[in-house]
Amino acid sequence: MSSFLEVAFSYPTAILSALLLVVIFYWLLALIGLVDFESSSLDIDVDTDAHLDGDAGDISVLASYVVAMGLNGVPFSIVVSLLILISWTVTALFSEWILPWVPTMLFKALVGTAAMIAAVGVAIVMTARIVKPMRKLFVTHSATSNASIVGQTCLVLTQTVDERFGRAEVSTNGASINIRVWATTPNTLGKGAVARILEYDPQASRYLIVAE
Incomplete structure (x- = not known):
């Protein structure tokens, strides 16, 4: 248990652990009906006086990346939850099995950062495969x-x-x-x-x- 906690709250897993706690708290709110987890869009309030040029274009580009990676068709909350959970799992396993063999703290930090980035890439691929059969459950009727x-x-x-x-x-x-x-x-x-x-x-x- 102590080894698990040490891995979960040490770099780089600690960053994803914090995000995972947010996800858990979100789903607890969803279970008691305080949030609508099936919403497929983000409610973003744009301040027109904040000098944010090209917001619509940025959102369009983001949407195109989401579609290209195969993460569309299901509620955004599910996609984010899967991405964080899978990234956390891969990073935690790497920190438990591989990172202790890396010499010096500086090198461990560099390798840990690279591992976390790679874990996010793995999470994107795995999440796309998981959500593909789920899309038919969230069909929007006319x-x-x-x-x-x-x-x-x-x-x-x-x-x-x-x-x-x-x-x-x-x-x-x-x-x-x-x-x-x-x-x-x-x-x-x-x-x-x-x-x-x-x-x-x-x-x-x-x-x-x-x-x-």
């Missing part, structure tokens, strides 16, 4: 078919529903559909509450609901 459930009732799945996130379940033709929802605050919506679907937002692919 707005025309989704809009047909407006007016029906749904069951709230998250602990709260506000302007930023929320999830609910609606039954159609004997099948249950998990949908993204939002509501104005304050409201009485919580896990298990019954709500009415008022309208569909095709831009954000989510529904406006109100307590039934």
Whole structure:
């Protein structure tokens, strides 16, 4: 146990350990319904007065790299979690088995840095292979078919529903559909509450609901 902790909190694994703790905390919040892990996009607030030229182009370039590496088609949170977990595992194994044989602290730091970078490369390849069969689980339906459930009732799945996130379940033709929802605050919506679907937002692919 002491050896594991020494590896986990020593360079270079310590950097990825800190990121892994953030990921674990995020998924704990997702389990209790405080974050929407199925969101496939990043909500980035751009300050137009901050002299950030070419932001749209930078985001476009980033998106093209994500597609090129095969990391698209699943929620961003899942991709990041897999990247960090795999990178941490590879780096930790290297630090446990190989790094102790490297002489001098300076050389260990250089080799450790190179190993961490290589681990990220391995993580990208492995994550792309893992998410490929998962894409069919996160298919986004067209707005025309989704809009047909407006007016029906749904069951709230998250602990709260506000302007930023929320999830609910609606039954159609004997099948249950998990949908993204939002509501104005304050409201009485919580896990298990019954709500009415008022309208569909095709831009954000989510529904406006109100307590039934």
